[in-house]
Amino acid sequence: MNETRKLFVKSFGCQMNVYDSRRMADTLAPQGYVETTTADDADLVILNTCHIREKAAEKVYSELGRVRRLKEAAAADGRRVVIAVAGCVAQAEGEEIIRRAPAVDLVFGPQSYHRLPQLLARAERGDKPVDTEFPLDDKFDHLAAPSTAAIRARGVSGFVTVQEGCDKFCTFCVVPYTRGAEVSRPVDKILFEVEQLAGAGVREITLIGQNVNAYHGGGPDGEPSSLAQLLERASVIGGIERLRYTTSHPRDMDDDLIAAHGDLPKLMPQLHLPVQSGSDRILAAMNRRHTRADYLAIVSRLRAARPDLALTSDFIVGFPGETEADFAETLSLVGAVGFSGAFSFKYSPRPGTPGADLPDQVDEETKSERLSRLQAAIDRCQAEFNRSCLGRTFDVLFEKRGRYDGQVVGRSPYLQPVQVTAPAAMIGEIAAVTITEVASNSLFGTLARALTREPSLVGPGA
Numbered sequence: 001m002n003e004t005r006k007l008f009v010k011s012f013g014c015q016m017n018v019y020d021s022r023r024m025a026d027t028l029a030p031q032g033y034v035e036t037t038t039a040d041d042a043d044l045v046i047l048n049t050c051h052i053r054e055k056a057a058e059k060v061y062s063e064l065g066r067v068r069r070l071k072e073a074a075a076a077d078g079r080r081v082v083i084a085v086a087g088c089v090a091q092a093e094g095e096e097i098i099r100r101a102p103a104v105d106l107v108f109g110p111q112s113y114h115r116l117p118q119l120l121a122r123a124e125r126g127d128k129p130v131d132t133e134f135p136l137d138d139k140f141d142h143l144a145a146p147s148t149a150a151i152r153a154r155g156v157s158g159f160v161t162v163q164e165g166c167d168k169f170c171t172f173c174v175v176p177y178t179r180g181a182e183v184s185r186p187v188d189k190i191l192f193e194v195e196q197l198a199g200a201g202v203r204e205i206t207l208i209g210q211n212v213n214a215y216h217g218g219g220p221d222g223e224p225s226s227l228a229q230l231l232e233r234a235s236v237i238g239g240i241e242r243l244r245y246t247t248s249h250p251r252d253m254d255d256d257l258i259a260a261h262g263d264l265p266k267l268m269p270q271l272h273l274p275v276q277s278g279s280d281r282i283l284a285a286m287n288r289r290h291t292r293a294d295y296l297a298i299v300s301r302l303r304a305a306r307p308d309l310a311l312t313s314d315f316i317v318g319f320p321g322e323t324e325a326d327f328a329e330t331l332s333l334v335g336a337v338g339f340s341g342a343f344s345f346k347y348s349p350r351p352g353t354p355g356a357d358l359p360d361q362v363d364e365e366t367k368s369e370r371l372s373r374l375q376a377a378i379d380r381c382q383a384e385f386n387r388s389c390l391g392r393t394f395d396v397l398f399e400k401r402g403r404y405d406g407q408v409v410g411r412s413p414y415l416q417p418v419q420v421t422a423p424a425a426m427i428g429e430i431a432a433v434t435i436t437e438v439a440s441n442s443l444f445g446t447l448a449r450a451l452t453r454e455p456s457l458v459g460p461g462a
């Protein structure tokens with residue numbers, strides 16, 4: 001029997017990293033590792049890093065300085081702490097991490113975390129393993145399944161990775177280099193994982209992938225399945241009431257997927273569809289391989305299929321060569337679509353990407369000024385969308401206790417947080433809520449009618 005040791009995983013970045021962190025914890029559970037919420041008393045600290053945002057590597061090195069001090073303090077008490085760096089910064093930096101931060105015991109990329117027990121054993125023997133290979137075998141085949149208790153502790157909304165990597169090579173992005181080529185998981189393995197989550201009380205599943213709608217995993221008949229077909233199959237699994245998927249590329253919004261937004265009642269009316277810029281010149285320089293008109297045409301087809309669809313997006317301002325006229329096109333696109341929210345960032349060059357070598361880099365002051373104008377425009381759209389919810393009644397899936405006693409927080413179909421005065425036994429339930437008040441980032445409401453079913457003892461509040 002393994003002795004119990006404490007594991008702390010800190011996830012940076014996107015939902016894919018959160019999912020990966022959970023699967024790492026599941027893989028280490030049979031070795032006796034239990035998760036803890038703080039690095040202070042952990043025996044193993046994993047930093048699961050992200051390379052998308054600015055100064056990602058610097059942030060990791062500064063976090064490593066903090067963890068090194070914890071390791072030194074533990075050593076003074078005669079306790080060994082192992083430090084691991086995982087994820088996309090690990091993939092990109094490799095050996096360099098151990099050279100710059102000698103307190104690190106092991107480094108492994110996103111395609112290697114199923115080998116974590118072996119890597120850890122080597123680290124404990126005093127090696128400093130670095131594993132950033134892209135293996136030929138499917139890491140998902142080697143991962144331990146989460147226990148029912150672990151699934152329940154993570155809440156009523158679950159994530160399942162359906163594909164990884166990307167072949168699009170946008171000129172600003174490191175993903176094709178750090179996550180590798182696009183690979184889709186087979187349908188049956190995904191559905192098995194969804195069934196497991198449903199069996200443990202999960203009510204909402206988000207299918208995730210760096211380029212999720214490029215999904216083409218093998219179906220039971222041996223033929224590739226589209227994301228729309230996969231969603232349809234997932235929608236008939238008992239217990240699953242809501243489906244979402246993220247993150248999508250406009251070029252992969254095929255007819256079937258657009259139709260699914262009208263045909264599948266469990267597919268929630270919210271879609272994150274990054275556009276990055278409203279200028280055709282900049283979209284071409286970014287190698288997005290779609291135009292502004294293409295994007296608007298997709299939006300109007302989606303809204304024809306599902307009129308109440310809420311759209312969110314990603315924007316980059318100050319891409320090399322972006323003029324004020326290009327930026328004005330981006331601002332006008334925000335107004336034309338009427339996004340319910342969006343993430344927006346200043347362009348920052350990623351070493352090794354084509355964008356980093358482009359001439360006409362935009363100065364920081366201009367980027368900051370454009371970003372604040374863009375964010376003001378997005379905030380106006382978001383406020384308008386939230387205001388349009390006032391007085392409406394829709395189903396909310398309750399996820400956790402609210403900030404105040406007697407309050408629970410859930411998600412609307414459009415993914416907004418909704419705060420309601422209701423008992424904690426509602427967590428895990430879906431109930432109709434009438435929206436009585438809106439704030440910039442969340443909604444407030446009251447229960448509109450009786451529950452869709454009796455509260456169960458499932459979910460984190462139970």
Ligand code: SF4
Pocket residue numbers: 166167168169170173174175176210211249
């Ligand atoms: S489609 Fe997304 S993940 Fe792929 S290269 Fe472009 S931004 Fe990166």
